[in-house]
Structure formats: C-alpha cells, structure tokens
Amino acid sequence: MNFIALKMLIGDRAKYLGIVMGLTFASLLITQQSAIFLGLMTRTFGFLTDTTLPDIWVMDPKVQYIDDLKPLKETEVLRVRGVEGVAWAVPMYKGLLKARLPNGTFQTCNVVGLDDETLIGGPPQMLQGKLSDLRRSDAIIVDSFSVRDKLARVMPDGRREPLKIGDTMELNDHRAVVVGICKVTRTFQSQPVIYTTYSRATVFAPRERKLMTFVLVNAKPGQDSHVLCQRIQQGTGLAAYTRDEFKKLTVRYFMKYTGIPINFGVTVVLGFIVGIAIAGQTFHNFTLDNLRYFGTLKAMGATDWTLLRMILLQAAMVGSIGYGIGVGAASVFGTLSGNTELSFRFPWQLLAVSATAVTLICAASAALSMWKVIRLEPAIVFKS
Amino acid sequence: MIRKYLLPLLAVFGLGFAVLTVVSGSKTIPPAMPFVDPTSPPFVSSVAGTGIVEANTENIAIGTLVPGVISEIYVSVGDKVKSGDMLFRLDDRDLKAQLAVRQAALRVTNTNVKVAKASLSDLENQLALAERITDRRAISVEELDRRRFAVQIARAKLAQAKADIVSAKAQVNETAINLDRILVRAPVDGEVLQLKIHPGEYAPAGITQTPLVLLGNVEPLNVRVDVDENDAWRVRPGAPAVAFLRGNREISTDLEFVRFEPYVIPKKSLTGDSIERVDTRVLQVIYSIKQAGLPVFAGQQMDVYIEAIDNTQNNG
Numbered sequence: 001m002n003f004i005a006l007k008m009l010i011g012d013r014a015k016y017l018g019i020v021m022g023l024t025f026a027s028l029l030i031t032q033q034s035a036i037f038l039g040l041m042t043r044t045f046g047f048l049t050d051t052t053l054p055d056i057w058v059m060d061p062k063v064q065y066i067d068d069l070k071p072l073k074e075t076e077v078l079r080v081r082g083v084e085g086v087a088w089a090v091p092m093y094k095g096l097l098k099a100r101l102p103n104g105t106f107q108t109c110n111v112v113g114l115d116d117e118t119l120i121g122g123p124p125q126m127l128q129g130k131l132s133d134l135r136r137s138d139a140i141i142v143d144s145f146s147v148r149d150k151l152a153r154v155m156p157d158g159r160r161e162p163l164k165i166g167d168t169m170e171l172n173d174h175r176a177v178v179v180g181i182c183k184v185t186r187t188f189q190s191q192p193v194i195y196t197t198y199s200r201a202t203v204f205a206p207r208e209r210k211l212m213t214f215v216l217v218n219a220k221p222g223q224d225s226h227v228l229c230q231r232i233q234q235g236t237g238l239a240a241y242t243r244d245e246f247k248k249l250t251v252r253y254f255m256k257y258t259g260i261p262i263n264f265g266v267t268v269v270l271g272f273i274v275g276i277a278i279a280g281q282t283f284h285n286f287t288l289d290n291l292r293y294f295g296t297l298k299a300m301g302a303t304d305w306t307l308l309r310m311i312l313l314q315a316a317m318v319g320s321i322g323y324g325i326g327v328g329a330a331s332v333f334g335t336l337s338g339n340t341e342l343s344f345r346f347p348w349q350l351l352a353v354s355a356t357a358v359t360l361i362c363a364a365s366a367a368l369s370m371w372k373v374i375r376l377e378p379a380i381v382f383k384s
Numbered sequence: 385m386i387r388k389y390l391l392p393l394l395a396v397f398g399l400g401f402a403v404l405t406v407v408s409g410s411k412t413i414p415p416a417m418p419f420v421d422p423t424s425p426p427f428v429s430s431v432a433g434t435g436i437v438e439a440n441t442e443n444i445a446i447g448t449l450v451p452g453v454i455s456e457i458y459v460s461v462g463d464k465v466k467s468g469d470m471l472f473r474l475d476d477r478d479l480k481a482q483l484a485v486r487q488a489a490l491r492v493t494n495t496n497v498k499v500a501k502a503s504l505s506d507l508e509n510q511l512a513l514a515e516r517i518t519d520r521r522a523i524s525v526e527e528l529d530r531r532r533f534a535v536q537i538a539r540a541k542l543a544q545a546k547a548d549i550v551s552a553k554a555q556v557n558e559t560a561i562n563l564d565r566i567l568v569r570a571p572v573d574g575e576v577l578q579l580k581i582h583p584g585e586y587a588p589a590g591i592t593q594t595p596l597v598l599l600g601n602v603e604p605l606n607v608r609v610d611v612d613e614n615d616a617w618r619v620r621p622g623a624p625a626v627a628f629l630r631g632n633r634e635i636s637t638d639l640e641f642v643r644f645e646p647y648v649i650p651k652k653s654l655t656g657d658s659i660e661r662v663d664t665r666v667l668q669v670i671y672s673i674k675q676a677g678l679p680v681f682a683g684q685q686m687d688v689y690i691e692a693i694d695n696t697q698n699n700g
Contacts, residue, residue: 052414076612077432078610117420118420132419321391322395327398327402330402351403
C-alpha cells in the first residue's frame with residue numbers, strides 16, 4: 001500500500017514537483033527570514049556576546065539597552081567592589097567618538113575603554129597583535145571589518161588600503177596608534193569598534209563630569225549571580241544585570257521601539273500563508289486527481305484507515321523533502337552571506353520552528369484531502 | 385531511477401547542511417582572559433578604595449622664602465637628609481656685596497666713635513682749663529659757657545656714634561640673616577622624592593605647580609585611601625585593611641590604621657588634565673604600610689580593601 005502511495009505521488013511529476021516547490025519555498029522563506037531576524041536581534045547585543053568574562057554588568061538604573069550610554073561616577077566602581085560577594089569589579093568606558101580619517105572625513109566609532117590594569121572586557125579574538133599591546137602609549141585595537149571598510153584609507157587612485165598595525169589615526173583630536181586587529185561580533189549599528197584602555201578613553205572622550213559607562217563584576221565562587229545583582233542594587237542604588245538579563249533587556253528594547261519584529265513577522269507569516277496556499281492547494285488537487293484510484297482501492301476493500309495512512313505518507317514525504325531542501329537552501333544562503341553585512345543566525349530552535357511550520361502546512365493540506373477520501377463513495381470509480 | 389531519488393537525496397543533503405550550519409553557528413565565544421588577575425576583597429564585607437602611597441610626614445613641597453636664581457644644590461634625588469641639612473642655595477652675590485658694604489659701614493661707625501671720643505676729650509680738656517682759671521677777667525662767662533656746651537655736644541655726638549654702631553651691627557646682622565634665608569634647609573628627616581630644580585633656574589617664592597623639592601620620610605610609607613562619601617559611614621576607625629599592588633595581585637600587605645583625614649574633600653580624577661573633574665567627595669583614611677621591603681614607591685596607586693559593616697543589612 002505504501003508503495004502504491006509513493007508511486008501515485010511520484011507518478012504525477014508536475015504535481016509532485018509543484019507540491020515540493022511550494023513547501024520548499026515556504027520552508028526557505030520562514031527559515032531564512034527568521035534567521036535574518038534572529039541575526040539582527042543577536043547583533044543588538046553583539047558586544048555582550050563578545051564580552052563573556054564578567055558575570056554581571058552594573059550601570060545606571062535608567063539604561064534601556066546596551067548602546068544607551070548613561071555614565072556613572074568613577075567612585076561607583078569602589079562602591080561595587082565593597083559589596084559582599086563581589087570577587088572583582090572593574091570599570092569600562094563605552095562611548096561614541098569621532099575618528100578623523102586621513103582623507104578628511106569623519107567616522108563615528110564605538111570606543112571601548114578597558115580597565116588599565118587587568119584589561120578585562122577585551123575582544124574575544126585577536127587576529128594581529130596582542131591585547132597587552134594596549135599598554136603602549138596611544139595604543140588602540142581596531143576590529144577587522146572596519147579595518148578594511150569604514151576605517152580603510154582611500155588612496156588617490158580610489159583603492160582602499162586597509163588599516164595596518166602601526167598606522168595612526170585621530171580620535172577626537174588625539175593621536176591613536178593601531179597596535180592590534182581583533183575579530184568582533186558585528187553590532188546592530190555596525191560602527192567600527194575600537195578598544196583602548198580606560199584612562200586613555202577618558203582622554204579621548206570629550207570633557208564630561210561622568211565617564212564610566214559600566215562596572216563589570218564577577219561573583220565570588222559559589223555566589224548566585226541573581227542574589228548578587230539584588231545586593232548590588234540594594235547597596236549602591238545602581239542597576240545590575242547578569243549577561244543574559246542585559247541581553248534580554250536590549251532585545252526587548254529593540255522589539256518594543258523598532259519596527260523590526262513586525263516587519264519580519266509579516267514576512268514569516270506570508271511565507272506560511274504562501275506555503276499553505278501553494279502546497280495545500282496543489283496537494284488537494286493531486287488528491288482530487290487521484291480520487292478514482294482511492295475509490296478503486298476502497299472498492300477493493302481497503303479500509304479508510306489504510307487510505308488515510310497513504311495520504312499521510314504522501315504528505316510526510318513531500319513535507320520532509322520540501323523541508324529538507326528549504327532549510328538546506330536557507331543554510332546555503334546564510335553561508336554565502338556569511339562575509340557580507342547581512343546578519344544570519346541559525347540556532348537549532350529555528351530548525352524546529354521551521355519543521356513545525358512545514359508540518360502544520362502538510363497537516364492542513366492532508367486534512368483537506370483526507371476529508372475528501374473518507375467521504376468518497378467507491379462507486380465513483382464507475383462514474384464517467 | 386536517479387530522477388526518482390533526486391529530490392529525496394537533495395532533501396537529505398539540505399537537512400544535513402542545515403544541521404551542520406546550526407552546529408557550526410552555535411559555538412560559544414571563549415572569554416577574553418584578563419591580562420592580569422583583578423584583585424578580590426580579602427574580607428567578607430569591605431569598603432574598597434583607591435590608595436596613593438605617600439611619605440609618613442606627607443609629601444612636603446619645599447618652597448623658598450625669597451625668589452631668586454638657584455646657584456647651588458647640595459642634594460640629589462633619593463638622598464636621605466637629616467632635619468637642618470642644606471638643600472639648595474639661591475644666588476647670594478648681591479647679599480654678600482651688601483654685607484661687605486654694611487661691614488665697612490660698621491667699621492666707619494667704629495672709627496666715628498673713636499673720633500667722637502677724642503673730640504670729647506679735647507673739649508673736656510679745654511673746659512677744664514677754662515674752669516681752673518679763677519681770674520674772671522681772663523675768660524668771659526660767655527666763653528666758659530661756650531666750652532661747656534661744646535663738651536655737651538661732643539658727648540651727645542659720642543652717644544650718637546655709639547648708637548650708629550648698634551644700627552650698623554643690626555644692618556650687618558640683617559644681611560647675614562638674609563644670606564641664611566636664601567639657604568633652604570630640610571625641615572624634617574627624610575628622603576628627597578623629587579628634585580625639579582637645577583642651578584641657574586629661577587625659583588619663585590610661594591606655591592609652585594611642581595614643587596621645587598619634594599621631601600618626605602618614607603620609612604614607613606603611608607597610604608592615603610579615598611573612600612566614597614556614600615560608603616564613609618561603613619568605615620570604623622582602626623579597621624583592618626589590605627592593600628594590593630596594581631599589576632600583581634600576589635603582592636599585598638596588611639595596613640595599620642593611622643587616622644582619618646577629618647575634612648572630606650572633592651575627589652580628584654587622575655586623568656592628568658590640568659582642570660580636575662570633581663566627581664564626588666571622598667573621605668581620606670590614612671594607613672601605614674607595616675611590611676618592609678615591599679616594591680612600592682611614594683606616589684604609586686594601590687587597591688585597598690577596608691573591612692567594614694555590611695551595607696545591605698543596615699541600609700534599610
């Protein structure tokens with residue numbers, strides 16, 4: 001029976017391809033758009049993805065997301081250090097500063113100032129140079145994307161010469177020397193990321209009364225991070241979040257105040273609808289076309305259950321093929337776009353979500369067809 | 385045959401590739417390890433502060449009473465000096481010349497006294513002669529009076545000449561004192577921490593931005609700890625404290641409480657800017673470094689933890 005079902009399916013090549021195409025397209029659209037959406041949302045906290053060492057981030061209570069910079073007094077780091085259960089606490093500067101490029105244009109850069117002594121919060125991966133080179137005078141470390149792109153030198157003949165180690169640039173009218181190139185996770189605004197030491201960052205930064213953006217904290221071994229967060233909030237009046245909480249806070253802000261989730265949500269729903277429309281309709285047509293065969297089988301004594309199993313098998317077959325090709329195509333797309341500005345993030349949950357969506361489409365299509373088959377009178381065979 | 389399996393194969397490959405993408409994409413980024421390990425508070429509940437190492441006499445910025453060009457320096461950086469030792473001397477040629485003039489003037493007044501004495505003796509002698517003459521016709525009353533007054537004037541002149549000596553001596557003394565004032569001496573026992581002057585440079589009187597000579601007793605060194613005013617209430621006098629050397633948490637030392645600085649001051653940001661940013665006010669607590677042989681210098685920063693009252697329980 002199963003063999004007959006498959007034979008029936010593959011035999012009508014046009015319809016077979018049609019259904020598979022519809023499902024592939026739906027699966028591709030849902031997977032790829034969700035992946036881009038997830039990629040964008042991941043980029044919003046790209047800086048947090050990179051900075052994995054500190055357990056807890058302490059900041060001004062009014063901070064809404066990672067790039068919402070509301071600096072603190074420098075003595076707050078001392079106060080946080082004094083909270084029970086804190087293993088260490090170091091200051092971090094994060095701010096947007098203007099870099100003047102050799103061709104005279106300006107580029108806003110995301111400058112991160114690391115604690116002078118420990119250099120905690122540094123980039124996860126150095127491509128050239130060492131993090132400790134930041135101890136040199138006027139030293140900065142630049143990320144690998146902007147070295148080739150936004151901070152590259154434009155030569156007279158229009159070529160773009162990437163920034164090298166040893167090159168100097170001007171940060172807010174101060175001299176800065178590139179001593180290293182690091183790889184960072186791209187951020188939402190995709191500004192060049194420049195790492196330097198805290199004290200140097202405060203020199204680069206415009207004169208302000210408060211300059212320290214974050215206090216990075218690690219809990220003592222055996223200390224629960226959430227309890228410590230509460231204790232820090234109680235003791236200092238500042239906001240303290242674990243890394244995951246801070247990520248959530250950032251994502252929540254972008255979900256609430258940007259149109260991104262609606263935009264992508266609509267596309268995903270459209271993909272789903274298109275999938276149902278094309279695949280469901282074609283599958284339905286296919287069943288209708290083969291109705292007489294089902295009738296024959298029924299006349300020959302096949303039970304309803306057997307016929308239902310056949311339809312389910314057919315649906316499962318086209319569903320898994322469409323799904324497989326769809327997610328495969330989405331992955332290829334993602335891999336190809338890996339080195340471009342496009343964000344693409346493909347966690348296993350997305351694979352499951354997309355599978356569920358395809359299953360739903362198939363189930364809906366199969367349900368329609370099953371209805372037809374159950375109501376089928378075997379006598380239909382002898383009509384026409 | 386191939387055509388029949390083409391789509392399922394494609395699907396299997398597709399799914400396989402997707403799983404591969406998921407697996408390769410879900411790698412977590414390893415944390416960037418700290419360059420040196422940060423310090424960790426050694427107490428259960430503590431107040432953290434930034435400490436600056438200083439001399440136990442505090443760092444004394446030596447000034448000069450009178451401005452002038454430096455002619456001689458008797459110490460070099462790092463020298464141990466005793467209280468009263470000479471540090472440097474300003475140019476003294478004008479004062480030496482003045483001394484010579486005034487000493488000469490003193491000698492002149494000395495001779496003036498001799499002259500006045502001789503002149504007085506002469507006039508007294510003449511008066512005595514005149515008074516011995518009993519014959520009133522031989523000398524007039526007027527002449528006798530004239531001689532008497534002449535003696536009185538001569539006496540007064542002698543007194544004046546003697547007073548001139550005192551005055552000249554005082555003037556010589558004044559110049560000698562001035563000469564001593566341009567010689568700057570160490571007010572305490574200690575070490576020369578900074579020497580920012582050279583022979584030939586002008587040393588202004590009053591407070592200078594960089595001290596001419598920075599002097600202080602560095603045995604033992606003290607640590608001046610800045611504690612945020614919000615945490616100041618948690619610090620008890622005499623509370624134990626530990627200081628960590630920056631750059632190597634293995635080097636630490638126990639501290640001994642010396643005193644509170646009773647006046648809470650605005651914190652200075654150590655940004656190196658000429659205009660300091662006022663962040664907040666800080667209570668300064670002075671601790672003494674007991675451990676000898678610690679590789680630490682005056683002026684260096686240390687991370688200090690002071691054992692304190694738990695802030696979460698008493699903060700309401």
